[in-house]
Amino acid sequence: MSGIYIHIPFCKQACHYCDFHFSTNLKKKEEMVLALAKEIEMRKSEFQDEIVQTIYFGGGTPSILQIADLRFLIDEVYLNYKVVENPEITVEANPDDLTENRIIELSKNKVNRLSIGIQSFFEDDLKMMNRAHNVEEAKKCLEIATQYFDNISIDLIYGVPEMSNEKWLQDIETALSFDVPHISSYALTVEPKTALHSFIQKGIIPQPDDEVAQEHFHILVDKLSENGFIHYELSNFGKENYFSKNNSSYWLGKKYIGIGPSAHSYDGKNRGWNVSNNSLYIKSIQENKLPIEIEILTKTDRYNEYIMTGLRTIWGVSLERIEQEFGKTYLDYLNQQAAKFIEDHLLFVDDNILRTTKKGKFLSDGIASDLFLLNLE
Template identity: 75%
Template sequence: MSGIYIHIPFCKQACHYCDFHFSTSMKKKDEMVLAIAKELQIRKNEFANEAVETIYFGGGTPSVLQLAALDFLIAVIYKNYTVAENPEITLEANPDDLSEEKIIALSKSPINRLSIGIQSFFEDDLVMMNRAHNSAEARKCLKEATKYFDNISLDLIYGIPKMSNEKWLQNIETALSFGIPHISSYALTVEPKTALNKLIQTGKIAKPNDDVAQEQFQILVETLEAKGFIHYELSNFGKENYFSKNNSAYWLGKKYLGIGPSAHSYDGVSRSWNISNNALYLKSLDENKLPSETEILSKTDRYNEYIMTGLRTIWGVSLERIATEFGNEYSIYLQKQAQKFLDDELLEIVTSSDSTFGWNPIEKILKPTKKGKFLTDGIASDLFCLNLE
């Protein structure tokens, strides 16, 4: 499996918490679409022996593009790449862009999955985060989208200052009332160069409380699992057959091609990333140059990445894979570092019988316990190694 990620670097306005690459100026939107198409053409040989199974429009806010532009980019992919039958094609969208007319038009396009940035159904939360939509638009777009799309994901944020556990539960229950089969949910984090950080430093907004975030994470897990959702990745919950194929491929170490400003690519041995500057990206593509840098990943880099992504997922970290792919030295190191978390019941070793992803029929898997899930990223960093090569 391989996938193509397309970064659309435009937003109507800047959310206070966001540190992704985007521009609020739409002046170069048409030029950007043509440049992205050119990058897709230039890089087609990188996937010469791959079948593209997922196409993902992320951002930024891809839903600011007209449907004609999205159809054009999809057509460029089909012309230059081998695309699998019935690929998952996802569009990230904001509620204010999803009028009934646009939803109907999207449903007739090759796009078959929507990822909608709701974040909260409460007006005060949306204002605090500087979201472009309001609560009424959030509800209206879901009411319409569920008429025409079966495969829908929505985003929710917890740990918002002044959000009580009761209010958070209402957010979850409102999402569930629309019959959505996939929910991605993240703790509000404060990134250094964001407006949120400045607002906290000046005392205009309270700093998010880690204990509250952990409580709300547990409420999220318990509520969704009780409704038949599978907690298949730290921040992602899906009904059976509704996991994100694009994101699952990333967490399982599959190849992907990142197109557009700031987009990252991975081919199993190296990682590359495009420049995070719209003007320079456009200039480079106009000169038929790729505005990217490449890093060859060492064995230690690949080990650390596998630990980080593996622990976040339901599939965990295969102890057999560590020994086979990285060697006994890494295997011994991992088991030594993991012991304290095993003793504290934050990690556990289970026997897996899932051969879906090429595992042996019976395999020992290291994964977080229910108590350790919220602490996964911190645990993973303690299992990293600096260099064993």
């Protein structure tokens, strides 16, 4: 099973923390939709032997498109690829786009999962992040969306400067009150060249505190566990049968095609990424050229990716797979590097699977980097 990711590179306004590829200039929106449809058709040969299980509209802000545009792009996937009978079709959406009419329209199409960018239920946080919606819109859209969609995920951000533990807990409890089956939650990260980075350098906004973020993370894990959520990936919590199939396929190393500017693709051996420029992307597609760069992954690259994704998930890192796929030298290296983390109760081995402990979960990316191999080839 494989997935199709479609990047919609437009937003109404720029969130201060965001470093994803997007434009607030919507003039090329119609040209972009046609280019996306053409890329979908141009790349069908890559999935001749694959069955598409998930279609995911990410961004940017996919909910900025008309329903007809989303339907057109979904139809193009069906026209050019083999698709399972009931694929997971997700649209990322912002609360300000999700009016009652819009939600009803979406529910009448093939879209069966919404990922809603709430981020916070507090006005001061939303203003600091420069989100396009307000708290009232966030709550209203969830009240309506839960009537028409069973499968809803919401995004929340923690580790926000000057956010107390009590305030963060209130955010989580508000989210839980809408009875959504999936929550994705991320620590506020300061990326270079973002407005947030500039504000921190100028002293307008305090630097986020890693210790506070770690406290917030543990509050989140405990509260969601109490409410029946399974912590299946570092930033993702789902109730039984509500894990994101799209995201899970990335972490489990399944193949996917990324459509649109800046979108990434993976075929098991190679990674590709499209040009991160809307005009260049459209021009290239119009000239029947794929604007993609390809990197052939070495065995060491694939080992490092498996360590990184495996440690972030409940599925962990299979020591048997390491030996079978990469060889005894890699397994010996992994065991040697993991020993100190096992001793510090940050990692453990159970049934020949290496996993993070509760204490080690928040640190999983850092631990993974210490388990990486620089080169064996």
